[in-house]
Amino acid sequence: MQFYNRANEINQLKESQKRSLKNAQFTVVTGRRRIGKTHLLLYATANGPTLYFFVARKAESFLCQDFVQEMKEKLGIPILGEVSSFGRLFEYLMIHSKDKPFNLIIDEFQEFHHVAPSVYSEMQHYWDVHKNESKINLIVSGSVFSLMHKIFERSKEPLFGRATRMMKINPFQTSVLKEILSDHNSLWTPEDLLALYSFTGGVAKYVQLLIDGGAYTRQTMIDLIIQEDSPFLQEGKNMLIEEFGKEYATYFTILSAIARGENTRGKIEAVVKREWGVLNEDGTELQPYFKNNPDLFEG
Numbered sequence: 001m002q003f004y005n006r007a008n009e010i011n012q013l014k015e016s017q018k019r020s021l022k023n024a025q026f027t028v029v030t031g032r033r034r035i036g037k038t039h040l041l042l043y044a045t046a047n048g049p050t051l052y053f054f055v056a057r058k059a060e061s062f063l064c065q066d067f068v069q070e071m072k073e074k075l076g077i078p079i080l081g082e083v084s085s086f087g088r089l090f091e092y093l094m095i096h097s098k099d100k101p102f103n104l105i106i107d108e109f110q111e112f113h114h115v116a117p118s119v120y121s122e123m124q125h126y127w128d129v130h131k132n133e134s135k136i137n138l139i140v141s142g143s144v145f146s147l148m149h150k151i152f153e154r155s156k157e158p159l160f161g162r163a164t165r166m167m168k169i170n171p172f173q174t175s176v177l178k179e180i181l182s183d184h185n186s187l188w189t190p191e192d193l194l195a196l197y198s199f200t201g202g203v204a205k206y207v208q209l210l211i212d213g214g215a216y217t218r219q220t221m222i223d224l225i226i227q228e229d230s231p232f233l234q235e236g237k238n239m240l241i242e243e244f245g246k247e248y249a250t251y252f253t254i255l256s257a258i259a260r261g262e263n264t265r266g267k268i269e270a271v272v273k274r275e276w277g278v279l280n281e282d283g284t285e286l287q288p289y290f291k292n293n294p295d296l297f298e299g
Helices: 007-019 037-044 060-075 086-096 109-115 118-130 145-153 174-184 190-200 204-212 218-226 235-259 265-276 284-290
Strands: 025-030 050-054 102-107 136-142 165-168
Touching (some): 007 037, 025 145, 037 102, 037 136, 086 118, 109 118, 190 204, 190 218, 235 265, 235 284
């Protein structure tokens, strides 16, 4: 599927790239999984030298090996010796950009929280020291909203206040979905449009899966979604696991209890205790799971 929409976002990203030629820019891009952040960022920075780092959940030293290889291949930056600290690697890049400006995209930035939380403090230090002379266009993106919010919007976090631009990538609007359908099915009906919106929510990756799969009508969309190997079937569960983190099993038990009609805190606690057998008598172990909705489970 060709690239659609995002003209405003592309203009903002290009403006940050232009400003970075005078002093360092730090753009934070958020948006749910599959919304098209990576494609957008690579598209918007394609006209200049760009490093792309993906933060996978593996040892920091192994990540640095991957990043060093990217630096050698894309910018020809020589690295002497073995680098095991991303903070020091980031400092090197900040210094290097003073003479040779470039874009640095760090994808799934929130994963440093699991891999090496000290990275945020180290980046804050080197950013503050070099930002005025550096000409790096730093773009970090993340799809786990809760962690990205914590990293950049909580005043006690090291990177609070460092971003020069905050962007949230939203789903496609109905007008864009109409354009996409028209390009692939000139005889589309309002029912087809409603189905495309209902099944995808305007999320770019889901739209692409349907369009690339030749599903341009309501019925062909349904057929593709429910087929045995459909990538849609596990999406909801995977999203919840990413947001809930290592405690996802407890959250799933709470959600299952609610789905069965257990709508008071006492009943939910009884279900969790029966499933896990780990609660205190007063149920205080569940308090953190209810803290955002203290009145929802009264009784």
